[in-house]
Amino acid sequence: MAFLRDKDKTVIQTRFEELVNPVTVVNFTQELECQFCRETRQLMEEVADLSKKLKLQVHNFQVDKEEAKKYSIDKIPATVIVGKKDYGIRFFGIPSGYEFGNLIEAIIMVSKGDSGLEPETRDALSKLHDPVHLQVFVTPT
Amino acid sequence: MQLAHKFALESDRVVADMVEVTEFPHLGQRYGVMGVPKTVANEVSVAEGAVPEQYLLANIQAVMKKTGRS
Numbered sequence: 001m002a003f004l005r006d007k008d009k010t011v012i013q014t015r016f017e018e019l020v021n022p023v024t025v026v027n028f029t030q031e032l033e034c035q036f037c038r039e040t041r042q043l044m045e046e047v048a049d050l051s052k053k054l055k056l057q058v059h060n061f062q063v064d065k066e067e068a069k070k071y072s073i074d075k076i077p078a079t080v081i082v083g084k085k086d087y088g089i090r091f092f093g094i095p096s097g098y099e100f101g102n103l104i105e106a107i108i109m110v111s112k113g114d115s116g117l118e119p120e121t122r123d124a125l126s127k128l129h130d131p132v133h134l135q136v137f138v139t140p141t
Numbered sequence: 142m143q144l145a146h147k148f149a150l151e152s153d154r155v156v157a158d159m160v161e162v163t164e165f166p167h168l169g170q171r172y173g174v175m176g177v178p179k180t181v182a183n184e185v186s187v188a189e190g191a192v193p194e195q196y197l198l199a200n201i202q203a204v205m206k207k208t209g210r211s
Contacts, residue, residue: 035164072156075165088149093161102159106146115147121194124202125152132201134145134157137169137179 003039004046015104016051019111023054026080028061028073036094040077043094047103053111079103083110097141144197145180183208 004012027044029037041058048056059067061076071080071090079091081103087110095103109115115122145157162169162177172181180188180197185207187200 077164088153088156089146090156090158091161092158093164095159095161099159099161102143102146106143109147109150113150115150117147117151117194121148121198122151124198125148125155128152128154128205130154130205131183132148132152132155132205133183134148134155134201135160135168135172135181136143136145136157137160137162137172137174137177137181139163139177140161 002046003043009046009050012047012104013050015108016053018108019051019053021053021083021111021113023107023111024057024082025054025107026057026059026067026071026082028059028064028068028071028076028078028080030061030076034061034076037077040079040094043096043100044079047107054107081106081110083113094140099138099140143178144192144194147194148197148201 025044025048027041029041044056048054061068061073071086075092077092077094079095080086081089089106089110091099091103143157143159149155149157160168162174172179172186176189178191179186182201182204185204187204188197
């Protein structure tokens with residue numbers, strides 16, 4: 001059974017008309033012993049189907065160790081939103097409810113390559129010299 | 142849109158993970174997640190709830206300064 005209703009698909013397709021550059025949705029999964037891996041993969045398949053500018057790449061977390069290392073994936077389900085480059089945007093767990101909206105917005109942002117942040121914030125971020133690992137903890141809503 | 146993801150797009154130094162805490166309860170425990178969204182920068186809590194970008198930025202800068210990094 002599909003996760004996205006026809007009504008949802010139409011709304012998302014309209015939002016995806018804003019897409020500029022191609023985006024690859026990179027999904028890390030495995031068949032067994034992973035809560036929501038199957039559901040996350042299916043959701044990403046349904047989302048990727050909604051625009052020709054989207055491509056889905058699925059990796060087996062257990063087998064494709066090189067890819068997991070490349071994207072610093074240490075747990076699954078994991079989804080990386082890659083545009084012209086890997087900007088460091090990851091979703092661990094299934095992005096459902098409010099987070100699903102964030103997934104769609106992240107895809108659009110990556111495609112446009114524009115964060116929309118204030119000039120002062122952009123300037124300050126450009127001056128960071130050392131790695132910053134942000135983790136935002138959320139719950140399904 | 143997660144502010145953290147916007148920060149990641151803007152800076153090559155920033156990686157931003159959305160973590161669904163009910164799927165990874167050990168991380169919720171490790172970082173003492175009582176309410177969401179909770180944002181952690183390099184192992185230090187920097188925001189609880191939705192916050193303005195200036196607030197998140199200032200707290201990240203404070204963490205980097207405290208850890209002797211920019």
